[in-house]
Amino acid sequence: MNGLQTNNAPHSSVVVPHFIFGAISLLVLAVLIILADESLLQAYFNTKLIAITHIAVLGWASMIVFGALYQLVPVVFETALFSEKLAKVTFWFSAVSVLFLSYSFWVGSYVTLLPYASICMFLSLLLFVVNILLTYKNATLKNIKSTFVITSVFWLLITELIGTLIALNFKFNFLSEIHLHYLKIHATIGLIGWFVLLIIGVGATLIPMFLISHELKEKKLTFAYYLVNGGLIVAVINWFLFKNELIDYLIPLLIISGVLFFVSFIYDSYKKRLRKKLDVGMQYSMLAIAAIFVPFILIGFIVLNTSFEVEFIYRIITFYGFSIVFGLITTLILGQTYKTLPFIVWLNKYQKLVGKTKTPLPRELYSEKIANIQIIIYFVFIASFVIGLLFNQLLFIKIGSYALLLVAILYNVNIFKMITHKVKSVEND
Template sequence: MNSLKTNNAPHSSVVVPHFVFGSISFFLLAILIILAGENLFSAYFNNKILAITHIAVLGWATMIVFGSLYQLIPIVFETKLYSEKLAKFTFWITVLSILMLTYSFWIGAYLTLLVYSSVMLFFSVTLFVLNVLLSYKNAALKNIASKFIITAVIWLFLTGLLGLLIALNFRFNFFNEIHLHYLKIHATLGLVGWFLQLIIGVGSTLLPMFLISHKLNYKKLSVSYYLINSGLLMLVFNWFLFQIEILTWISWILIFLGILFFVSFIYDSYKKRIRKKLDIGMQYSMLAITSIGLPIVISFVLLIGFNLEFELLSRITVLYGFSIIFGFITSLILGQTYKTLPFIIWLNKYKDLVGKTKTPLPRELYSAKIATVQYYFYIVFIICIPIGFLSTTNWIVSIGSYALLAVSILYNINVLKIIFHKVKNIQNE
């Protein structure tokens, strides 16, 4: 963990609010899933599912990622964040726009509140992107990990732009195709362009460091980078301009192979690790890596179609989003929270006491028992929801939904425990 210590690190007041709002959004997400009830079995473009999806990917995942990235820029780029004031301003604009956007979807205010909140959100995303790009301009280190991160940030900008255009189209109706066509592209840009590539960039730096792995083949990451981005570019251009089925298949194969190279890199890191015992944070992280196979399989099923009925196809589509957002992204965030946030708070509270007095370890800032119970509730959640979806069994989905609520409550308890940790000054004997 010492390699995370850097004089370039931003003040904790830049990073911590993102974790606080992300944690609250996680709790709200669990509540909305329970309130949605049987709407979860409806078409994936209904109001409730769109609201749940956006509080999940924006309020929960993206806000945690923003905060984490501000902390990790000095490590991955070896430079200071361009502007801490801009990061703080961006935070508040993003919070307000996410709450407005989620509420607008929930009540179906497509012609009014959705438009205003989308404009605000795109503005905040643009500020975030500029802050990261200007930080990268001064970077001392420009390796494959930083290339993944910068590319992900550019895809985020394009995701936000298309999202804004979709929102405006509800009011001004200027698109040639139906909304669902552009919604598919918007989701793919966000999940593959933004989240997947950011996770690869950050994960290829942090996971080997936490596992203490050396002599890894970083050429695999370079191959992964070009495969994923060439596949995604082909897919987007094809969906916008041509809609040729064979090009969709080629794109899927390229992205699939790119993911395999990344997974192979992480597997090598796992095999060569010096730290054999995995703590709760790394258990979550390994769960995320292993679960990446499910959305690949589901996307393959969706491409083939199998002449499935529309109702079943809609449920499988929702399950596809679930497998990425919860099986992969959320698992990784839950795990890495327990690796990064304790160190951020520990560094802020104890950096001046190191060598002068005995200090607790970062992992002692949270309750390992609570984190472990949380992990088992999460396993219940990710097992019950797919089974309940495919069988349309409401009581199984309810069990999974309340399990997620328990996860969110336990997670919030530990996050607050970390953030409000009181300094323990124990003199050396």
């Protein structure tokens, strides 16, 4: 973590609450998946599955990402966060909004509660976007990596705007197409525009840093940027205006091509790395990068095959969302948590003691044994869910559900072990 700039880093009170809420959300998510039971094998737009998706995307993934981004802004933008006070207000507003929104979906209150919950969620995300945009305005470094990050934030705002319109439509009925049509746009922009672009921007910054890789060809990232964004723009224009099935074949081709350039960049970083041994955090990260193609292969499969039974297509679509949320996003977050949070806690507790006393390493703030057990159980979760979703086997879904619960418990143990760490030092001779 020596490559991370700390001069402009925000106070830990800005960042740490996001990791706490995210960790607890992962635990709640695991419990809800257990309670959902056979609903997981039903159509992807059932109330419980939509509630679970929003807890996963907003309560777990986005909340962790918000906290991490506040810490990484000095690295990616080379400037301090515009407003730490605004970030704290945004956290509490977002936390309440996530719970309100997810509850509205879980109980199926689409007319009574959902419109108001969605407005709250939109306003809270708007505050986050404004803070990041104003921070970017003051940035001294504006390169392809920071461009990825700021573009992903733009797509986040579009995602939530469409989601809010869908929610309001349940009450006021003003949209011309059925909800599922707009839900497809909402999900695609959110998962690809927000998460995948953000992963590329931050991943291209941090992974070479952690691997200690130099002399990489950043032109590959430029190609990735224009191809992925080109695919998203084509998708939005086509789905809103033309609805041309032939154009639908072009969309995954553009996005997959862009992702290929990013993966090639990471592969170059891996080959040129000076740090040969991968710790648990980088093992998770490399696994996530390896899994990045799965959702796009599935989308190609859905586009090219229309002769399968409707129920099977529904399960494939659920599997597509699962592959992004858990195969890619969650895997990467679980790994990068063990790279970022220990450093954040260490910085807060030990920075002033450097040179005065002997201090522990950041990785010594959590249990590597627990982290290693966690990754094994996580493999069980992934494998079980894949089998359950593809072959319509509820038993494997249940096995995977309880495996995820164990993962969430172990993750929370390490999170709170780091956050509650007490300063330990030995005077130098």
